[in-house]
Amino acid sequence: MMQDPYASTRETTEGTVYSVTGGDWDSVVTEIGATKEERVVVNMGPQHPSTHGVLRLILELEGETVTETRCGIGYLHTGIEKNCEYRNWTQGVTFVTRMDYLAPLFNEAAYCLGVEKLLGITNDVTERASVIRVLMMELNRISSHMVALGTGALELGALSPMIFAFRERELVLDIFEMVSGLRMNMAYIRPGGVAQDLPEHATSKIRETIKELRINFKDNAKLLIGNTIWLKRTKDIGILDLAGCTTLGITGPVLRATGMPWDLRKTQPYCGYENYDFDVITAETSDVYGRFLIRMNELEQSLRIIEQACDKLDVLEGQPVMVSDKKIAWPSQLTLGGDGIGNSLDHIREIMGTSMESLIHHFKLVTEGFRVPAGQVYSAVESPRGELGVHLISDGGTRPYRVHFRDPSFNNLQSTAAMCEGSQIADIVGAVASIDPVMGGVDR
């Protein structure tokens, strides 16, 4: 028989290694069944449809039971933190937005809050800019939770919730596109405020979308909440109690599922979250089902915050969305021209026609950027996955000395072993999905 290069076996000091791809499982199972070996180590991923991205799970199995689990990560490492050290502070936004790609606005917000703290301009950010940030972050929370729910259900074999979840996410992405021009990685939040004001009639469009979302959310709720199969796959699965969460540094829905009402929006408010009326959702079960319920119920809380933000924005109409310091804000306020490109004719007229000084300043600010006083800060926001912390060090220059992201997915993924060891293989998929790791954020 011809040797299949994609399903080969070879002997190593640790035993026989089988390479399995696609549909040749039967032959491997037969071969393993014939040996006396009870203990099998399986590599699940990194290219696996149920590991929530390029996550490699190394499982030690005794039959169907998992005795040991380890994660292999780093497959999506892109060196963003290092790259930031070679760009100015504003350009950093474009990099960090690509870390946790399902929650780009949270990366931007955490980073910009840090830069503002370093600059000492936290209180100069206008209220309108802060409200827009809150509005965008909460919309982003919905779109992120939609992916968590949709792919989580898909990985456990439920297809319809994914269809509904992505339909809802699309509505939110349409708003992102209307506001920032981009659906993902929008680099919309900038140090000092946001890139541009909301377009006309944005709040009324958002209110319409909220109405639609509220109705649509019921579809998934009806499909999953109380569903017998869903309950069997999620209830009492992947348990991690408060002590485990504390020592492992776990935050977000996984922590709140233990009954701990820890939400940075309430406990350490930023961007004016103390002025909004919303509830922190908790569950008591510490399992996959509890985390699922938390995400479902947080959708409604996000909608409440968005409604309040829209009301505030109507009152704050006309307020600037950037700090007045033109060294930190972009020298010109770009608007969309007829050619579809951002432009500011008045500004060009000034720098090219009337003021040499303006031209020099424009050139220096755009090429070099502004200087940030030396020091270090840590700023944290509550992302859909937990505490997203940014540690920034400045040496007084125009570029960061060090940018470090404490991504919640990275820390939360550490709990895989604690959640999965001793369970069945099938339950690992549910447990990992309930952590909702985004590998772009884990590996950065």
Place this chain on the structure above:
Amino acid sequence: MSHDKTLNKGAFGVSGTGDTSGYGGLVKSNAKPGSSERPFGSYFDEVADELERAFPEFNDAIEKVIVDRDELTLHVKAAHLFETATKLRDTQTLRFEQCMGVSGAHYPEEKNRELHAIYHLLSMTHNRRIRIEVSIPDANPHLPSLVEVWAGCNWNERETFDMFGIIFDGHPALTRILMPDDWPGHPQRKDYPLGGIDVEYKGAVVPPPSDRREYQ
């Protein structure tokens, strides 16, 4: 080498002021915040007092205290790191029960304190945050591992080892985590070039970002 940030030269390689716009002269302060004196303000005095009470070797272990931008940083000597961390976690009045992360930093110009490890601590009980910073020489980059104090430090320490080459003694499995196992060097160090490949287009060559002109 142009990617060596310590050179701190002007735009387009200009030394001296060279700046005719006046822009560069507006803000130019590379001075890091110095150590702070009491009172520190906010809850920082209480944290320092409680730690001093719980920890007899406080004065020996804490090199300096910096309060800057409403954040407290305790600079701890490497030899006392484990004990300080344990006290910060266990003392009833402190209760820093979560270590949010370990972040490294490389200061090649600080002789015998080139590598820094920075721990961000959170107390959910008292709703407080502090930071502890340890500096060690590049020649002997050893720190005690804090995995026994906060299990969550496991991956964070692996990342800091991977990126900076700090060796955490007592770590259960100190291996690379983000870079491939056989990767040479520690990429986040300042003397490690950004890399990249030359892009040729119609005879022009675009150097990797680390070799482009510096603005500082």
